[in-house]
Amino acid sequence: MNYTTQMDAARKGITTKAMEIVAKKENIDVNKLRELISKGQVVIPANKNHKSISPEGVGKNLRTKINVNLGISRDCKNVDLELEKVRTAIDMKVESIMDLSNYGKTKEFRDKLIEMSPAMIGSVPMYDAVGFLDKDLKDITEEELLNVIKQHAMDGVDFITIHAGMTRSVCNKIKNHDRLTHIVSRGGSLLFAWMELNDKENPIYKNFDKILDICEEYDVTVSLGDACRPGCIQDSTDSVQIDELIVLGELTKRAWARNVQVMIEGPGHMSIDEIEANVILEKKLCHQAPFYVLGPLVTDIAPGYDHITSAIGGALASSKGVDFLCYVTPAEHLRLPNLDDMKEGIIATKIAAHAGDIAKNVYGAREWDNKMSKARVELDWDEMFKLCIDPKKAKKYRQESRPFNEDSCTMCGKMCSMRTVKKILNNEEVNLI
Known part of the structure; x- marks a missing residue:
C-alpha cells in the first residue's frame, strides 16, 4: 500500500521502517506509536531525501528531544568551523540540528549537513531567502519565497519552521500593543517587515496550502513558528502571543487534513510560574500537537549564563508535557556561539530534558539515575564515569x-x-x- 507521509501511513495502518526504528529506541509498542502518529500527537520528521537519518520521534510518551542551532552568518561565515560543530553535536548524540544560516549561498553547507547527519535537520527558509535569492527583502515575491521552501524540502530538510500564524490582524495588534520587546523572532520580524513594506497579508499564511503541497510531497514536518513569542518575561502570555497560538491551532487542523505532520513552537522568555499554563494552552488550542520550546528562559538578566536560565525553564516545561527543547548557549543574546558554547548548551539542555523525563515517567529515565546511585554507593568510579552525562568533564575534575x-x-x-x-x-x- 502506498503512502505519502508518516501520518498518512499511520492512518492507513502501515508500519513504516521509521516507525519500527523509533519504537525500538523508545521501547514502545509500534502499534501504539502508529496510533499516536495518526492522531498527530507524535511526529517522525524524516524527509524522503535525507538518506543518512536515524529517525527520532517527538511527542507523547516519548523521551524529550533536544535541538541544536548552527549555521553561518555574515559576521561568522566559516563553513569548516560550523561543520566541526556539526560533528561534535552528532558525537554528543543530539537528536536534531537546525541550520539557521542566513548569509550568502547556504546550500553548500546545508547539503553537507544533510549528507553527514543521522540527526533530523530543521531550517527556517525565511532566513535563507535574502541570500538565496540575492534580493532585498521588500522585493522578494511570494512565488520566490515558495521556491526557497521547495529547495529546502528537495535538499532533504526534515522539518521547516514557518511563521504562518502572524496574520495582518495579529500584526496590527503588535503595532498598537504595549509590548516591551515587540517581535524578537528573526523570521517573524522579517515577515512583519515584508508585510508592512508591501502592505500585504503574510505570504506564508496566504500560501499555506501550497506549502502543504511541498511538505506532503517530501514528508517534511511543519514546525509552526511563534513569530510573536515573548522576548522578555514582561511580554509572556499576553494577548498577542495567544492570538497567534489560536491561528496555529487552526493551521494544525489544515495540515493534518493533508496528512502533513505538525509541531508547535513556543516561548521564549517566561516567568517560571507561567510555564505550566502555557503548556496546557498549547496542548488545548493546538489539539495535542507536539510542543517545541526555546528554553524557556525564566529571567532576562543573565547574559553569559542563559544556558542555565534556559535549563531551569526547560526542565519544568518538559516535566509538564513539552516534547522538544531547543538548546540555549551561554552566548545567547551576545554572539554566535563557539564550539565550547555549543557543548555547554547541549549538556544543559540534556539535563533539562532528562529531568523532565523523570517527572513524566518516560521509560528508562529513572533507571539511568538508579544505576548512577548504585555506582556511588559502591564507590565504583569507572561505572560513574560511564553513566554520567559528560564523562570527559567528570574524569577531568577527578584527575585534577x-x-x-x-x-x-x-x-x-x-x-x-x-x-x-x-x-x-x-x-x-x-x-x-
Missing part, C-alpha cells in the same frame, strides 16, 4: 584533585558517607585517623 584514598574524593576523604556506611555494613573497621 586526587584523594589519598582512591575509594573517596577530596571533598570528604575518609569521612565519605558512602565509604563509612559501606564499611559498617560489611563489618569492616572504620578508621578516620
Whole structure:
C-alpha cells in the first residue's frame, strides 16, 4: 500500500521502517506509536531525501528531544568551523540540528549537513531567502519565497519552521500593543517587515496550502513558528502571543487534513510560574500537537549564563508535557556561539530534558539515575564515569584533585558517607585517623 507521509501511513495502518526504528529506541509498542502518529500527537520528521537519518520521534510518551542551532552568518561565515560543530553535536548524540544560516549561498553547507547527519535537520527558509535569492527583502515575491521552501524540502530538510500564524490582524495588534520587546523572532520580524513594506497579508499564511503541497510531497514536518513569542518575561502570555497560538491551532487542523505532520513552537522568555499554563494552552488550542520550546528562559538578566536560565525553564516545561527543547548557549543574546558554547548548551539542555523525563515517567529515565546511585554507593568510579552525562568533564575534575584514598574524593576523604556506611555494613573497621 502506498503512502505519502508518516501520518498518512499511520492512518492507513502501515508500519513504516521509521516507525519500527523509533519504537525500538523508545521501547514502545509500534502499534501504539502508529496510533499516536495518526492522531498527530507524535511526529517522525524524516524527509524522503535525507538518506543518512536515524529517525527520532517527538511527542507523547516519548523521551524529550533536544535541538541544536548552527549555521553561518555574515559576521561568522566559516563553513569548516560550523561543520566541526556539526560533528561534535552528532558525537554528543543530539537528536536534531537546525541550520539557521542566513548569509550568502547556504546550500553548500546545508547539503553537507544533510549528507553527514543521522540527526533530523530543521531550517527556517525565511532566513535563507535574502541570500538565496540575492534580493532585498521588500522585493522578494511570494512565488520566490515558495521556491526557497521547495529547495529546502528537495535538499532533504526534515522539518521547516514557518511563521504562518502572524496574520495582518495579529500584526496590527503588535503595532498598537504595549509590548516591551515587540517581535524578537528573526523570521517573524522579517515577515512583519515584508508585510508592512508591501502592505500585504503574510505570504506564508496566504500560501499555506501550497506549502502543504511541498511538505506532503517530501514528508517534511511543519514546525509552526511563534513569530510573536515573548522576548522578555514582561511580554509572556499576553494577548498577542495567544492570538497567534489560536491561528496555529487552526493551521494544525489544515495540515493534518493533508496528512502533513505538525509541531508547535513556543516561548521564549517566561516567568517560571507561567510555564505550566502555557503548556496546557498549547496542548488545548493546538489539539495535542507536539510542543517545541526555546528554553524557556525564566529571567532576562543573565547574559553569559542563559544556558542555565534556559535549563531551569526547560526542565519544568518538559516535566509538564513539552516534547522538544531547543538548546540555549551561554552566548545567547551576545554572539554566535563557539564550539565550547555549543557543548555547554547541549549538556544543559540534556539535563533539562532528562529531568523532565523523570517527572513524566518516560521509560528508562529513572533507571539511568538508579544505576548512577548504585555506582556511588559502591564507590565504583569507572561505572560513574560511564553513566554520567559528560564523562570527559567528570574524569577531568577527578584527575585534577586526587584523594589519598582512591575509594573517596577530596571533598570528604575518609569521612565519605558512602565509604563509612559501606564499611559498617560489611563489618569492616572504620578508621578516620
